[in-house]
Amino acid sequence: MTGYVLAHDVGTSGNKASIVDVNGKIIASTEAAYPVLYPKPGWAEQDPNEHWWQAICATTHRVLKESEVKPEDIIGLTFSTQMMGTIPVDKDGTPLMNCMIWLDTRAAKQNKDIVSNPIRMLRMLRITGGIPSGKDIIGKIVWLKEEAPQIYDATYKFLDCKDYLIYKCTGDYITSWDCANLTWFMDSRKDKNEWSQTILDWIDLDEERLPRLAPSTEIAGTLTSDAAAQLGLTTLTHVINGAGDMTAAGVGSGAVREKEVHVYGGSSGWVGAHVSDRKLDIFTYTGSIRSAMPDKYFVLAEMESAGACLKHLREHWHCDLCLNVRDIASDACADCYSGDRNPYATLDSIAERAPAGSEGLLFAPWMFGERSPIDDHNVRGGYFNLSLAHEKTHMTRAVLEGVALHTRWMMNGLEKRKMLGKVSKVNLIGGCANSDIWSQIYADVLQKPVCRMSNPLTAGTVGVAFVAYVALGEISDFERAADHVQADRVFEPDPVNLETYDQQFEFLKDYYRRNKGLWKKMNAH
Numbered sequence: 001m002t003g004y005v006l007a008h009d010v011g012t013s014g015n016k017a018s019i020v021d022v023n024g025k026i027i028a029s030t031e032a033a034y035p036v037l038y039p040k041p042g043w044a045e046q047d048p049n050e051h052w053w054q055a056i057c058a059t060t061h062r063v064l065k066e067s068e069v070k071p072e073d074i075i076g077l078t079f080s081t082q083m084m085g086t087i088p089v090d091k092d093g094t095p096l097m098n099c100m101i102w103l104d105t106r107a108a109k110q111n112k113d114i115v116s117n118p119i120r121m122l123r124m125l126r127i128t129g130g131i132p133s134g135k136d137i138i139g140k141i142v143w144l145k146e147e148a149p150q151i152y153d154a155t156y157k158f159l160d161c162k163d164y165l166i167y168k169c170t171g172d173y174i175t176s177w178d179c180a181n182l183t184w185f186m187d188s189r190k191d192k193n194e195w196s197q198t199i200l201d202w203i204d205l206d207e208e209r210l211p212r213l214a215p216s217t218e219i220a221g222t223l224t225s226d227a228a229a230q231l232g233l234t235t236l237t238h239v240i241n242g243a244g245d246m247t248a249a250g251v252g253s254g255a256v257r258e259k260e261v262h263v264y265g266g267s268s269g270w271v272g273a274h275v276s277d278r279k280l281d282i283f284t285y286t287g288s289i290r291s292a293m294p295d296k297y298f299v300l301a302e303m304e305s306a307g308a309c310l311k312h313l314r315e316h317w318h319c320d321l322c323l324n325v326r327d328i329a330s331d332a333c334a335d336c337y338s339g340d341r342n343p344y345a346t347l348d349s350i351a352e353r354a355p356a357g358s359e360g361l362l363f364a365p366w367m368f369g370e371r372s373p374i375d376d377h378n379v380r381g382g383y384f385n386l387s388l389a390h391e392k393t394h395m396t397r398a399v400l401e402g403v404a405l406h407t408r409w410m411m412n413g414l415e416k417r418k419m420l421g422k423v424s425k426v427n428l429i430g431g432c433a434n435s436d437i438w439s440q441i442y443a444d445v446l447q448k449p450v451c452r453m454s455n456p457l458t459a460g461t462v463g464v465a466f467v468a469y470v471a472l473g474e475i476s477d478f479e480r481a482a483d484h485v486q487a488d489r490v491f492e493p494d495p496v497n498l499e500t501y502d503q504q505f506e507f508l509k510d511y512y513r514r515n516k517g518l519w520k521k522m523n524a525h
Contacts (some may be wrong), residue, residue, distance in 0.1 A: 002021065002075055003020055003072075003073045003074060003075035003076075003468060003483050004019050004027065004069055004073055004074055004075065005019070005020050005074070005076040005077070005078075005154075005465045005472075006018070006019055006020075006060065006063070006074045006076070006077045006078075006233075007019075007020050007078055007079070007080065007461045007462075007464050007468070008056055008059070008060075008077075008079045008080070008165075009054070009079075009080045009163070009245070009248075009280075009460045009461045010052055010055075010079055010082060010102070010165065011048075011080050011081075011082055011146070011245065011266075011267075012036060012101065012267055013034070013036070014031055014032055014033035014034055015031065015032050015034070015052065015055040015056055015059055015463060016029060016030070017029065017030055017031075017059035017060055017063045017174075018035050018063065018065050018215045018458065018461045018465070019063055019064075019069055019074070020461065020462060020465035022474050022475060023145070023471050023484050024466065024481070024484040025068065025460045026455070026458055026461065027461070028063050028067030028069070029063065029446070029457065029458075029461075030059050030062040030063045031059065032055035032058050032059050033055075033207040034046065034052070035051070036050040036101065036103065037098065040106075042106050042300040043104055043105075043106050043168055044100070044101050044102075044104040044105075045099060045100060045101060045104065045105035046085075046098060046099050047095075047099070047340075048087055048098075048099050048164045049095065049502075052161065052164070052165065053168055056165065056231070057232075059143075059305040061232045061235070062358070063131045071101070071233045071234050071237075072195070072234050072236065074234075074237050075237065075238060076237070076238045076239075076240050076468040076469070076471070076472055077223065077237050077238070077239050077240070077302045077468075078239070078240040078242040078464050078465070078467065079165050079166070079241060079464065080163050080244070080245050080249070080460040080461060080463065080464035080507075081160075081161040081162040081179075081242070081244060081245060081389065082101060082102055082161050082244075082245055083102060083160065083179055083182055083244035083245060083246065083395050084102035084119075084135060084137055084156060084160070084182050085100065085101045085102060085137075085158070085161045086099065086100045086137050086144075086159075087099045087100075087158070087159045087160070087161075087163075087164050088142060088151055088154075088155035088157075088158055089155065089156060089157050089158075089159055089164070089167075089458040090146060090150070090155070090156050091156045093157075093164075093167050093168070093171075093220065093262040095164070096151045096154055097148070097151055099161065099164075100140050101161075103133060103135065103304075103368060104140070105134050105135055105137060105243070105369060106140070106143060107136075107139035107140040107142065108135070108139070109132035109139075110138075110139035110140070110141030110142040110143050110146070111116070111133060111134050111135075111136055111138065111507060112139075113130040113139075113142075114138060114139060114142070114184075114203070115132065116263045116363045118322060119203065119406065123198065124184065124199060125280065127185060127187050127188075127189070127196050127198065128181065128184050128185070128187065128188055128196070128199070128322050129278045129287055129288050129297075130181075130184065130280065130287040130288075131184065131282075132184045133285070133371055133375045133377070134369065134375070134377035135235075135371075136184055136376065137160070137182065137183040137184070138183055138185055138199075138218045141158055141205065141278040142203050144205075145204075149487055150228070151410050156209065157209055157210065157211060158165055158176075158209055158210060159171050159173070159211060160179050160183075162179055162242055162243075162244065163175045163211050163338060164178065165299050166220050166239060166241065166242075167211075169220075169221075169223055169224070169227045169436060170220050170221035170222070170223070170224060170227070170239050170351075171224050172212070172213050172220060172221055173211035173212060174212050174213075174218070174220050174241060175213060175214070175215060175241075176210040176213075176215065176216045176218075176241045176242065176243055176244070176290075176292075177213060177214070177215055177216065177290035177294075178243055178244050178246075178247040178272060178289055178290045178291060178292055179217060179244045180195075181212055181289035181290045182244070182289060184199070184357065184395075185203075185205070186213065188278065188288075188289065188290055189278070190277075190278075191286040193213055193215075193290065194213060195210055197208050203372070205398055210412055210446070214241050215241065216240075216242060216243040216247070216292040216293075216294070216467050216471075217238055217241065217294055217467055217470055217471040218240070218241045218471065219239070219241075219472070220239045220240065220241050220457075221238075221239055222235055222236060222239060223235050223237045223239060224236055227287075229455055231295075238471075238472065240360075240379075240467065240468040240471045240472070241471075242467060242468070243463070244292075245460050246264070246270060246298070246300060247290075247291055247292040247298050247463075248260060248292055248459075248460045248463040248464040248467065249264055249271050249429060249459040249460040249463055250274060250291065250292065250463065251292050251293065251462075251464070251466055251467060251478060251481070251482075252426045252429070252458070252459030252460055252466070252485065252519070253272075253429045253453060253459050253463070253465070253485070254427055254453060254485030254486070254487075255273065255274070255426075255427045255482075256274055256293065256481070256482040257274070257479065257482070258274065258276060258288070259274075259275060259420050259421075260273060260427070261271050261273045261420065261425075261426045261427070262426060262427040262428070262429060263407060263426045263427070263428050263430075263442065263446075263450075264429050264430045264459070265306045265307060265403065265428065265429075265432025265438070265442075266306060266307050266430035266431050266432070267305070267306065267307050267311070268303060268304055268305065268306055268307075268308065268430075269302070269303045269305075269306030269307075269403065269406075269407060269432075270300050270303065270341060270410070271300060271301050271407060271410045271411050271426075272301075273292065273299050273300075273302035273420055274291055274296045274297070274298055275288065275296065275297050275298075275299050275420075276296065276297070277297065278297050278421050279297070279299045279418070279420075281413055281416060281418070281419055282310050283373075283413075284301065284371055284372060284373035284410070284412070284413030284416075285299040285372040285413075286299070286300070286372055286410070286414060286419065287299065287300075288300075290314060290471025292463070292464070295382075299334075299413075299414065299420070301371075301372035301373065301410035301413055301414060301435070302371045302372050303365065303370060303371065303372065303403075303406050303407065303410060304340070304366070304367070304370055304371055305366065305368055305370050305381065306365065306403045306430075306432060307403075307430065307431050308363045308367060309363070309367055309381065309399050309402070309403060310344070310400070310403075310432075312367060312479040313347070313395075313396065313399055314343050314344070314347060314457055322476060327396070331499060337387070344435065347396055348435050348436070348437050350396045350397075350435055351393065351396040351397035351399075351400055353393040354391075354393040354394045354396070354397035354398075355481035355498075356441075356444065356494075356496075356500050356501065357401070357500040357501070357504055358390070358394040358395075358434070359382075359389065359390060359394050359395045360385050361383060361387075361395065361400050362383070362384040362385055362397045362398060362401075362504060362507055362508060363381070363382070363383055363395075363398035363399050363401065363402030364380075364381045364382060364384060364402055364406075364508065364511060364512070364513065365399070365402045365406050366379040366380055366406075366512075367379050367381040369382065372410050372413065373409055373412070373413050374512060376516060377523075378516075378518070378519045378520045378522075378523040378524055379512065379516060379519045379520055379523075381402075381443050383395065384507075384511050385507075387401075395486070397437075400435070400437065400438045400441050400469075401441055401445065401501075402508070403432070404441045404442045404444075404445035404446070405445055405501070405504055405505050406508070407442065407445070407446065408445050408446050408501075409505070409508070409509065411446060413422065422447065425448055425449040425450070425451060426442075426446065426448055426450055426451065427448050427451045427453050427460040427487065428442060428451065428452045428453065428456065429439065429453050430456055430457070431456070431457055433452045433457075434435075434452070434456065434457065439452050439489075440494070442491070443491040443492060443493045443499055444493050444494050444497040444498075445501045445505070446493070447493050448493060448499075449490050449491065449492055449493070450490070450491040451487035451489075451490050452487060452488055452489050452490075452491065453485060453486070453487050453488070454486050454487065454488040459485075466478065466481035467507060469481070
């Protein structure tokens with residue numbers, strides 16, 4: 001091998017920079033956190049320069065120093081990023097406002113209006129393979145036209161997160177097929193992969209205001225002198241187009257062959273698989289986008305809040321973290337956030353003390369709206385059937401079970417005959433996979449063997465690094481890359497818990513059906 005790939009995983013809560021070798025081994029890695037801004041109800045923003053670019057520059061310098069890899073040995077730079085963001089920039093590439101990130105629901109009305117015409121909806125389904133939900137880019141661009149016309153009129157290009165970073169590195173405006181697919185104005189049919197003039201005409205948007213389309217494996221260029229100086233790299237470093245976080249993780253999960261399935265449990269969650277032909281089920285809001293692998297589609301169902309539910313519990317339930325195995329509350333809450341103590345391991349130990357089903361306590365993980373199999377930005381989460389008999393052990397375990405139960409709801413859509421058919425096993429990645437009890441709950445609820453992949457937190461990083469190595473000709477194909485990704489443990493479903501989780505699953509679905517009208521009254525804006 002002639003060098004290494006530097007892969008940046010640009011997430012919602014921070015950026016991770018990793019130097020990865022051709023076998024998928026991470027030589028060194030470092031992180032930088034940044035916030036999400038919530039200036040108004042339903043709004044969620046980040047500053048592309050102050051938050052993302054500055055974090056990328058800082059982590060690049062640190063990871064080079066820690067690894068002792070020379071800048072000239074970085075042959076490729078690439079990105080796995082959050083998707084469905086909207087950044088209007090001027091002719092100099094300067095953002096005209098913060099990015100409206102994937103969590104932002106301000107354009108829910110505009111997205112709904114776009115598909116309110118049945119004929120248009122059907123045409124959009126045929127062209128793109130899907131339709132927008134309340135948080136998608138097409139509606140956000142219309143929102144800018146209607147609510148912030150001064151910004152809209154000054155916009156030279158509309159970019160997503162990765163598009164902006166590729167521009168900062170190369171000076172060119174390029175996007176990848178997977179990210180572009182989720183704008184819902186790209187024609188994703190085979191041999192198309194082009195902006196749809198039909199849909200652009202609906203919203204009166206000029207194609208020139210969009211970046212150029214290219215596969216994830218395209219070499220976008222080399223670093224400009226300015227970018228190289230800021231990053232501490234050389235102008236010989238190739239910049240590879242890269243992929244969105246979902247499709248990058250799909251490659252890094254090791255499930256790259258036809259209809260192999262992976263489950264991701266991070267802040268959000270999804271169930272995904274690579275397929276040769278586009279698939280869609282409008283009844284469960286499950287469909288396909290273009291994959292990071294140029295000849296494949298990526299079929300998925302997505303949930304908005306997975307690990308974020310446990311993070312919320314950790315951060316806002318006061319002394320919960322301080323409960324030790326003796327069930328004594330400590331006054332020293334700071335102990336849970338200092339030293340070598342892992343607050344999530346503490347939560348695991350609490351959850352392990354409750355039985356399967358949490359004594360009838362149900363947790364709905366819909367903390368910030370939902371996408372699949374219910375497209376409902378008004379729905380909210382919380383406990384159901386809570387009684388004075390329930391303890392913190394039940395409340396903690398119920399969160400883990402609620403996320404897994406919703407994952408099963410998504411899996412049911414994917415297992416329809418016209419989609420994937422019966423799924424025999426899944427590869428599990430993401431932060432949730434670090435928990436043995438959560439991995440077992442996934443297996444029990446899904447009623448399938450769960451293969452927890454080695455280093456589950458780095459699937460996106462390793463996946464996009466493999467994309468870069470294929471682009472550079474260092475790896476011949478993605479199946480060879482996947483051979484380097486192995487499971488560290490297989491969790492088999494416990495038949496003893498089958499009846500309990502079957503019952504809980506039906507309760508969760510019924511809970512939504514009976515209350516969706518009330519959530520709409522309470523949360524519509």
